[in-house]
Amino acid sequence: MDERKWIESILAGDMQSFSCLISKYEKMAFTLAFRIVGNREEAEEVTQDAFLKMYQALPDFRFESKFSSWFYRIVYRTALSTIRRQSLFSDVDDVDTSNVTVEEQEQASALLEQNDRKKVIQKTLKELPKSEALLLTLFYLQECTIYEISQITGLSNVNVKTKLFRARKHFYSVLEKEMKNEIKDLL
Amino acid sequence: MKQNNQSLDQLTRRLMEESIEQPSSNLNSRIMGLLRKEQQIKKKTVYFSSLPSVENIIWGMLVYLIVVGTFFYLSRGNIAEMKETIASVVDHYALGIVTISAGTLLFSLCLWMDNRRKCHMKRS
Numbered sequence: 641m642d643e644r645k646w647i648e649s650i651l652a653g654d655m656q657s658f659s660c661l662i663s664k665y666e667k668m669a670f671t672l673a674f675r676i677v678g679n680r681e682e683a684e685e686v687t688q689d690a691f692l693k694m695y696q697a698l699p700d701f702r703f704e705s706k707f708s709s710w711f712y713r714i715v716y717r718t719a720l721s722t723i724r725r726q727s728l729f730s731d732v733d734d735v736d737t738s739n740v741t742v743e744e745q746e747q748a749s750a751l752l753e754q755n756d757r758k759k760v761i762q763k764t765l766k767e768l769p770k771s772e773a774l775l776l777t778l779f780y781l782q783e784c785t786i787y788e789i790s791q792i793t794g795l796s797n798v799n800v801k802t803k804l805f806r807a808r809k810h811f812y813s814v815l816e817k818e819m820k821n822e823i824k825d826l827l
Numbered sequence: 828m829k830q831n832n833q834s835l836d837q838l839t840r841r842l843m844e845e846s847i848e849q850p851s852s853n854l855n856s857r858i859m860g861l862l863r864k865e866q867q868i869k870k871k872t873v874y875f876s877s878l879p880s881v882e883n884i885i886w887g888m889l890v891y892l893i894v895v896g897t898f899f900y901l902s903r904g905n906i907a908e909m910k911e912t913i914a915s916v917v918d919h920y921a922l923g924i925v926t927i928s929a930g931t932l933l934f935s936l937c938l939w940m941d942n943r944r945k946c947h948m949k950r951s
């Protein structure tokens with residue numbers, strides 16, 4: 641059953657279809673909320689609220705955009721109101737045009753061979769500013785396009801691209817440090 | 828350069844696959860429970876579909892007063908007595924009339940607010 645049919649069934653009063661929609665999106669919604677609020681309890685509350693808001697707003701959804709982008713925007717706004725902020729993004733960014741170094745890239749590739757990489761990656765994402773962790777999650781994990789991210793966050797396309805580039809660079813440099821620390825701890 | 832960027836994107840995607848967070852296993856049922864609760868609360872809320880016009884309210888009050896007047900006329904049947912009765916009614920029931928009028932107005936105001944809220948909810 642595709643999403644559109646699920647939504648139509650929900651609007652016709654079928655609660656089971658809403659449960660299916662929750663199953664499909666709960667992990668992604670929770671991950672997004674967790675990136676913004678930073679702890680599991682609050683992230684679960686945000687996820688709950690976002691699903692309830694989505695249910696109430698569903699009659700107004702016109703299929704003009706992707707359902708996922710529309711819903712992630714609800715999650716994003718709900719999480720922001722929990723941390724009492726208008727936006728995660730600052731207007732002025734430090735200009736960092738340097739790319740990921742070969743060494744950083746090699747270290748990251750080596751990480752793929754390790755069994756405990758999940759822990760290192762989660763630690764790395766925690767070290768990053770929330771806005772960068774969110775952009776990386778939306779682009780690389782949720783596979784949103786630049787346009788969809790701009791719809792979710794309210795940033796311009798150019799701004800999303802710039803911030804994403806910077807976030808990726810930052811991710812690799814922090815990852816490299818984390819891996820070095822891990823090796824130090826092992827020794 | 829472009830190829831490097833693409834391979835970097837691929838690598839980042841593979842790394843980020845590990846970053847998905849797992850919510851509690853009962854999150855789905857908790858959300859469904861909350862939703863059912865909310866729907867029950869909603870069912871208890873009564874909305875009036877339309878607001879009676881001012882004309883209708885005035886007519887309603889006039890009809891009410893005529894019914895009351897007729898009742899007293901029929902029970903007493905004498906104009907002189909009737910005048911006296913009206914005076915005593917006004918004297919005794921003035922407070923009641925004011926209260927009823929105030930109640931009617933308050934009811935109309937609540938209906939108006941209710942409809943306004945409903946329109947606002949529809950719009951948002």
